Amino acid sequence: NAGVMQNPRHLVRRRGQEARLRCSPMKGHSHVYWYRQLPEEGLKFMVYLQKENIIDESGMPKERFSAEFPKEGPSILRIQQVVRGDSAAYFCASSPIGRGWTGANVLTFGAGSRLTVL
Amino acid sequence: TQLLEQSPQFLSIQEGENLTVYCNSSSVFSSLQWYRQEPGEGPVLLVTVVTGGEVKKLKRLTFQFGDARKDSSLHITAAQPGDTGLYLCAGNQENTGKLIFGQGTTLQVKP
Numbered sequence: 001n002a003g004v005m006q007n008p009r010h011l012v013r014r015r016g017q018e019a020r021l022r023c024s025p026m027k028g029h030s031h032v033y034w035y036r037q038l039p040e041e042g043l044k045f046m047v048y049l050q051k052e053n054i055i056d057e058s059g060m061p062k063e064r065f066s067a068e069f070p071k072e073g074p075s076i077l078r079i080q081q082v083v084r085g086d087s088a089a090y091f092c093a094s095s096p097i098g099r100g101w102t103g104a105n106v107l108t109f110g111a112g113s114r115l116t117v118l
Numbered sequence: 119t120q121l122l123e124q125s126p127q128f129l130s131i132q133e134g135e136n137l138t139v140y141c142n143s144s145s146v147f148s149s150l151q152w153y154r155q156e157p158g159e160g161p162v163l164l165v166t167v168v169t170g171g172e173v174k175k176l177k178r179l180t181f182q183f184g185d186a187r188k189d190s191s192l193h194i195t196a197a198q199p200g201d202t203g204l205y206l207c208a209g210n211q212e213n214t215g216k217l218i219f220g221q222g223t224t225l226q227v228k229p
Contacts, residue, residue, distance in 0.1 A: 111159050
């Protein structure tokens with residue numbers, strides 16, 4: 001059973017370029033979450049998606065960032081016109097159940113995509 | 119915004135020592151999870167605690183969820199160099215299920 005697959009693992013971009021990060025959830029998981037992590041810090045929630053729907057994007061910057069989870073294919077986190085402050089590790093996680101379930105929503109994380117903006 | 123405060127932020131100890139990491143909030147969580155993250159990798163779930171007062175043991179690791187479900191602790195007995203890593207607590211918001219992370223505790227265990 002493949003876990004959560006993220007690619008690329010490392011991405012280098014110059015200021016002003018676009019970054020596209022991909023995430024394939026675990027088999028059977030239809031809920032995807034994106035988190036951002038700065039060095040030696042915790043994870044900051046960005047966006048929660050189900051297939052073809054953005055459920056919660058409250059953690060996503062209003063400009064330059066977008067996310068999608070199409071009916072077919074991986075979830076994509078897209079950062080346009082990258083700036084140095086976008087340099088971070090971006091983690092995708094998936095779960096078989098959604099938020100709002102009054103229990104433990106356990107997420108399985110991918111290995112992350114590390115973006116470096118020069 | 120609910121916050122989870124983790125302490126200490128950094129911990130460097132000798133092999134064989136015991137340690138405790140704390141995770142505190144003023145808000146109630148429906149459950150709380152502990153993850154361990156190694157450099158260059160994603161967080162890996164260690165345990166989930168759901169019931170107030172719950173204690174779970176995983177070999178030398180003991181996890182406790184506070185009675186009021188606002189805080190948690192991770193105690194490691196006789197730490198080993200293999201325990202080195204970033205330990206993260208994360209709480210499920212009661213109404214939304216949103217998973218909120220603490221800022222993490224970086225543990226270094228020296229041989």
